[in-house]
Amino acid sequence: xxxxxxxxxxxxxxxxxRETVRRFALEVVAPGAAAADEHKQLNMEAWQGMCExxxxxxxxxxxxxxxxxxxxxxxxxxxxxxxxxxxxxLTLAAHVSLGTWPIYAFGSEALKKRYLxxxxxxxxxxxxxxxxxxxxxDSAGTTTTAVLDGDHYLINGAKCxxxxxxxxxxxxxxxxxxxxxxxxxxxxxxIDRDQPGFKIESGEEKLGMRGSDWVNLIFEDCRVPTxxxxxxxxxxxxxxxxxxxxGRISIGALGLGIAxxxxxxxxxxxxxxxxxxxxxxxxxxxxxxxxxxETEIQAARHLVYHAARLKDAGRPYGTEAAMxxxxxxxxxxxxTYEAIQIFGGNGYSREYPVERMYRDAKLCxxxxxxxxxxxxxxxxxxxxxxx
Numbered sequence: 402x403x404x405x406x407x408x409x410x411x412x413x414x415x416x417x418x419r420e421t422v423r424r425f426a427l428e429v430v431a432p433g434a435a436a437a438d439e440h441k442q443l444n445m446e447a448w449q450g451m452c453e454x455x456x457x458x459x460x461x462x463x464x465x466x467x468x469x470x471x472x473x474x475x476x477x478x479x480x481x482x483x484x485x486x487x488x489x490x491l492t493l494a495a496h497v498s499l500g501t502w503p504i505y506a507f508g509s510e511a512l513k514k515r516y517l518x519x520x521x522x523x524x525x526x527x528x529x530x531x532x533x534x535x536x537x538x539d540s541a542g543t544t545t546t547a548v549l550d551g552d553h554y555l556i557n558g559a560k561c562x563x564x565x566x567x568x569x570x571x572x573x574x575x576x577x578x579x580x581x582x583x584x585x586x587x588x589x590x591x592i593d594r595d596q597p598g599f600k601i602e603s604g605e606e607k608l609g610m611r612g613s614d615w616v617n618l619i620f621e622d623c624r625v626p627t628x629x630x631x632x633x634x635x636x637x638x639x640x641x642x643x644x645x646x647x648g649r650i651s652i653g654a655l656g657l658g659i660a661x662x663x664x665x666x667x668x669x670x671x672x673x674x675x676x677x678x679x680x681x682x683x684x685x686x687x688x689x690x691x692x693x694x695e696t697e698i699q700a701a702r703h704l705v706y707h708a709a710r711l712k713d714a715g716r717p718y719g720t721e722a723a724m725x726x727x728x729x730x731x732x733x734x735x736x737t738y739e740a741i742q743i744f745g746g747n748g749y750s751r752e753y754p755v756e757r758m759y760r761d762a763k764l765c766x767x768x769x770x771x772x773x774x775x776x777x778x779x780x781x782x783x784x785x786x787x788x
Contacts, residue, residue, distance in 0.1 A: 418459075418477055419481060421454065422456070422481040423484075426489075427485065430485050431485035434612065435754065437486065438488065438612050443488070443492060443613060443614050444489055444612055448492065456478050456493055457501070457522065461505055471713045472650070472713050473713060475709075476654040476709045479651050483656075484661050484662035485662060487613075487761035487764075488610050488611065490658055491564060495529065496565055498644070498647050500527020500528050501517070502644060503640060504517060504571075507631040507632040507640050516591065528565040528569035528572045529563070529573045529574075530572050531574075531575050532563075533558065538773075541587070545574070546577055547625075549578070552627050553624045554576070554578075554624070556624075557622060557623070558620050559617060559618060560618040564613055564614070567614040571592070571594070572591065572618065574589070584638035587641075589637040591631060592623070596623055597623065598621050602616060608760050609757070609759075609763055610760075610761050610764050646718065648769045652765055652768055653728075657705050659761055659762045659765065662758055663694070663739075663755055666740060666753065667743045670753075671687050671688075690742065697735065697736065704721070708721040720778060723775040726770070727776065733766075738759065740755040
């Protein structure tokens with residue numbers, strides 16, 4: 402489904418990244434996508450291949466072991482992976498945007514030296530612990546506590562739905578030091594997998610993204626040194642909110658990739674499958690579905706790429722990231738729904754990938770803030786500008 406509009410004025414380097422990841426996705430990732438979903442296991446062959454291509458370090462400087470490219474190049478990689486396997490796209494997105502970027506942006510020199518080379522090379526994965534059993538959309542409602550004890554904090558509490566948790570070595574988490582301070586009492590810090598008092602428990606069964614693992618994190622008097630804190634004290638809430646802004650662009654790319662993959666599959670099937678004496682694609686009802694899908698995908702692509710370019714330019718991008726994430730995730734839901742309609746009964750079976758894409762797409766409307774949260778962000782910015 403390529404055409405000239407898909408390029409959106411990519412540089413030669415960005416186009417090379419896109420084509421390289423597309424070939425890798427088709428040749429290495431796609432063949433194992435159904436099995437990863439069926440067996441609920443991360444495709445480690447795909448991860449190793451991504452590491453060889455340098456994808457975990459794409460948007461980070463060479464000084465810290467990264468590739469030194471821009472955020473749009475990274476977004477292109479997430480999109481292309483997600484066209485064939487959203488679980489693989491999510492694994493990369495969570496590692497880069499959530500597990501690595503906050504250390505890169507807010508970590509001390511010592512923390513960067515300790516974690517970034519391994520994270521950028523993919524030697525080990527990173528994860529991000531924000532969501533709790535009682536704090537989802539209300540991210541300021543963190544109840545995991547951190548009590549100062551000399552040059553350490555004692556951490557107690559739990560986190561849930563933590564992507565990459567079974568494979569991660571480092572975890573960026575949020576904790577509450579003083580409930581009376583509200584958001585000002587929240588800290589962000591990075592901890593090691595083998596930290597005393599820290600354990601990992603299996604996560605719940607998932608609807609989709611089953612080839613991307615998630616876990617629960619449990620802290621019982623977990624001792625974490627004070628120098629593990631990211632950013633200035635009192636600004637932990639701002640630190641992880643800024644992290645989420647960047648993460649929303651990657652979820653936008655994830656939804657975009659799923660939607661494009663669903664269109665790829667639906668168009669190919671509609672051209673091949675015949676009903677009433679002609680291919681499905683020649684029936685106006687089906688052709689109009691494909692037209693709607695193509696239009697919405699192109700619109701989503703503009704929003705996602707624009708948000709990434711704003712971030713690369715060092716300009717504010719929070720609202721644009723919310724728009725990209727909100728629209729792209731809803732487009733993914735609509736496109737996968739319509740793809741199944743075009744496939745008919747075959748689309749409802751696991752013989753074809755659109756069933757998996759439909760299940761995977763739902764996460765995009767929830768992770769990194771639900772669609773409703775994105776609309777709050779967008780409307781607040783709009784009303785602020787109008788008042």
